[in-house]
Amino acid sequence: MKQKKNKKIWWAISAIVVIAAAFAIWRGALLMQQEDQTPDVAENGPIADIPEGALSIVDEGATPDDDTDDLAAIQSTLDRAAKEQVAVYIPPGNYRLGGILVVNGVELLGDGADQAILTSIDPENGSIDVEGDGAVLSGFAHVYETTVERGNGANDKNSITLRGATNFTIQGLRIDKSSTAGIFVGDESSDGTIQGNSLQNTGADGIHITNGSRNVMVENNSVREAGDDTIAVVSYEENSKTTQDITIRGNDVGYGSKARGISVVGGENVTIENNKIQDTEMAGIYISVEKEWDTRNVKNVVINENTIDHTGTRMGSEHPNILVYASQGNIDEIKFNNNTITDAVHGGIGVWGDGDIGNIYFDANKLENTKGLATNFKSGTIHSEGNIGF
Numbered sequence: 001m002k003q004k005k006n007k008k009i010w011w012a013i014s015a016i017v018v019i020a021a022a023f024a025i026w027r028g029a030l031l032m033q034q035e036d037q038t039p040d041v042a043e044n045g046p047i048a049d050i051p052e053g054a055l056s057i058v059d060e061g062a063t064p065d066d067d068t069d070d071l072a073a074i075q076s077t078l079d080r081a082a083k084e085q086v087a088v089y090i091p092p093g094n095y096r097l098g099g100i101l102v103v104n105g106v107e108l109l110g111d112g113a114d115q116a117i118l119t120s121i122d123p124e125n126g127s128i129d130v131e132g133d134g135a136v137l138s139g140f141a142h143v144y145e146t147t148v149e150r151g152n153g154a155n156d157k158n159s160i161t162l163r164g165a166t167n168f169t170i171q172g173l174r175i176d177k178s179s180t181a182g183i184f185v186g187d188e189s190s191d192g193t194i195q196g197n198s199l200q201n202t203g204a205d206g207i208h209i210t211n212g213s214r215n216v217m218v219e220n221n222s223v224r225e226a227g228d229d230t231i232a233v234v235s236y237e238e239n240s241k242t243t244q245d246i247t248i249r250g251n252d253v254g255y256g257s258k259a260r261g262i263s264v265v266g267g268e269n270v271t272i273e274n275n276k277i278q279d280t281e282m283a284g285i286y287i288s289v290e291k292e293w294d295t296r297n298v299k300n301v302v303i304n305e306n307t308i309d310h311t312g313t314r315m316g317s318e319h320p321n322i323l324v325y326a327s328q329g330n331i332d333e334i335k336f337n338n339n340t341i342t343d344a345v346h347g348g349i350g351v352w353g354d355g356d357i358g359n360i361y362f363d364a365n366k367l368e369n370t371k372g373l374a375t376n377f378k379s380g381t382i383h384s385e386g387n388i389g390f
Contacts (some may be wrong), residue, residue, distance in 0.1 A: 003256040028151065030341075036390065048109035048139030048172065054087040055080060056306060057095065064093020069121070071231045073096045080162045081106045084133075090116040090140050099125045099155060105132030110140030113174035113198070123148045123179050127161045134167045141174040150203045155159045157203070159186045162213070178353050179203040184228070186211040190242060193217045200224040206253065210234040212241030220250045226257040230280065235266030235296040242296050245266040260286040261311060266295035273304040279309060282312035283319040284341075289329035289355050297330045303339060310343040320347035326355025331380070335361040341389075347372035348389070351380045 042131075058064070060080070061073035074095065079087045087107035092115040099122060115218025116139065119125025123146050130137065142159050155161045157179035160170060164187040175182045182199040185192070188211060199221065203304065206223035209216055209232065220310045223230040230253035235243040242265060254261055254277050261277035263286040264270050277284040283309055289295055312319035321344040326333060341348050348370040351360055357380035367374055367389030375390050384390060 001324060010038045021143055046138035048111070050089050050111075050320050051087050051107075053106075053203075054089040056089045056091055057104070057325060059090050064091070064165045068096065070095040070323055071101060074118075078103055078106050078108065087136075087296075088091065090118070093121055097126065099124055100381055101128045102231045102328055103130050103135050103137065105134050107136040107138070109136070110142070112139050113141040115140075115173065117143065118370050119143050119145055123144045123157065124154075126178070127156050127158045130160065130162045130165045132165060135165055136169045136171070137169045137173060138169065139173075141176065143175070144177040144179070147177050147203055150180055153180050153204060155184055155186070156181065158182070159199075159202070160184065160185070162192065165189045166191055170194045172194055173197045175199040175202070176203045178203055181208045182206045182223070183208070184207040185216060188212040188214070189216070190357050191215045193219070194221065194305075195219045196221065198222045199226070200326055201233045202293060204228040205232045206233045208232050208234065210236070210239070210243055210248055212239050213243050214241075214247075215245045216247075218248045218251065219244070221253075223253040223257065224255040226253075226259075227287075228372055229260045229263045229360065230254060230257050230277075230282065232260070232264045233267040234271055237294045237296055240294070241267050242266065244270070247271045248273075248275060250274050250369040252276045254280045255282065259327070260284070261308070262286070262306075264289065264298055264301050265290055265293070266298060267301070268297075268299045270301045271304070272301070272306060272346045275306045276309075277306060278309040280311045281312065281314035281316050283321065283323035284308035286319075287324045287331060287334055288353075289326045291328035291355075293378050295329070297332075298334070299330075299332050301334045303334070303336045308341045308342070309340075310345065312346045313343060318346045320344055320350040320372070321370070322349045324351040324353075324357065324360055324380065326353040326357050326379070328355045328385045330356040330358065331341065331359030331360075334359070334363055335363070337363045339362075339365045341367045344370040344372065347376055348374045350376040351377075351382065352378035357381075359383065362390070365390075
């Protein structure tokens with residue numbers, strides 16, 4: 001009798017254990033599903049902190065989720081906010097823009113890029129132009145309904161255009177499609193941050209910094225399927241000043257982009273570090289002075305702890321994963337430290353060109369899984385120490 005009772009107790013305990021285990025498995029699966037559904041900040045952007053007293057574009061006449069053009073109402077809100085020195089709030093919804101929107105020293109804030117969406121309906125005139133001092137764009141999406149060919153590369157067709165802006169912040173935006181660049185920093189814009197944005201399907205560069213702009217941080221952005229370079233620092237001879245003091249850090253770029261990954265084509269004092277670059281049609285990192293585009297010299301570029309994987313995929317380009325190239329002018333004091341360079345299509349590292357290439361340093365880099373030449377140094381004074389795979 002006692003033995004039967006013990007068996008019943010054992011079976012009861014076993015049943016409880018099985019039920020508890022099943023519950024734990026179910027709860028774990030539910031938590032994993034919830035984690036999978038958590039919005040990615042890089043894709044959807046953080047919810048902006050809307051300050052008290054911010055003007056709502058809806059209160060000024062913008063109407064979400066319909067076919068009306070909200071440009072006039074939103075511009076009116078921004079103009080009023082500039083006079084009153086308050087922020088502008090974009091409530092959840094999709095708002096249509098029939099032309100260029102100008103943000104002059106104002107905070108334009110939304111509830112996250114999956115909630116607040118500005119849609120440009122004119123592919124020739126869809127830029128959000130940023131001017132003045134202290135402008136902030138955060139927590140919304142800017143998309144183009146349709147695009148046209150890049151053509152003359154007019155800035156009116158960018159997604160975001162910085163026009164001489166100072167102390168600006170572009171943060172937590174989702175940029176999807178543009179006829180030219182995603183974020184264009186020009187006209188000697190300075191002292192700005194471009195952080196935590198997601199860009200894809202741009203007609204030209206994802207992020208383009210040029211025209212003597214300076215002191216700009218480009219950090220923790222995602223750029224995919226750019227029509228040209230993913231992130232580019234460029235200085236033309238026609239510019240009165242050289243683009244300089246740029247930091248490009250912690251970005252994840254490439255993924256089917258049509259040209260280079262991160263490039264410096266004319267510029268000074270540029271730091272490129274802790275970026276992940278993969279699957280670009282041309283070089284993953286490109287340092288250059290180009291006669292074809294009449295660009296300025298390049299000096300003092302530091303490239304630290306980046307991962308460059310499987311770039312130069314375009315057949316016929318012959319671009320290695322890293323390329324230093326000068327067809328005119330001078331390149332000098334370029335330092336590659338602790339980078340990982342893998343799975344090249346046309347070679348690991350190249351240094352060549354008819355221009356004047358000075359000191360190029362390679363320290364403690366790791367090069368592996370390359371096709372073609374591991375290194376192809378045709379020009380410059382090469383300093384190499386502690387590298388693997390050279």
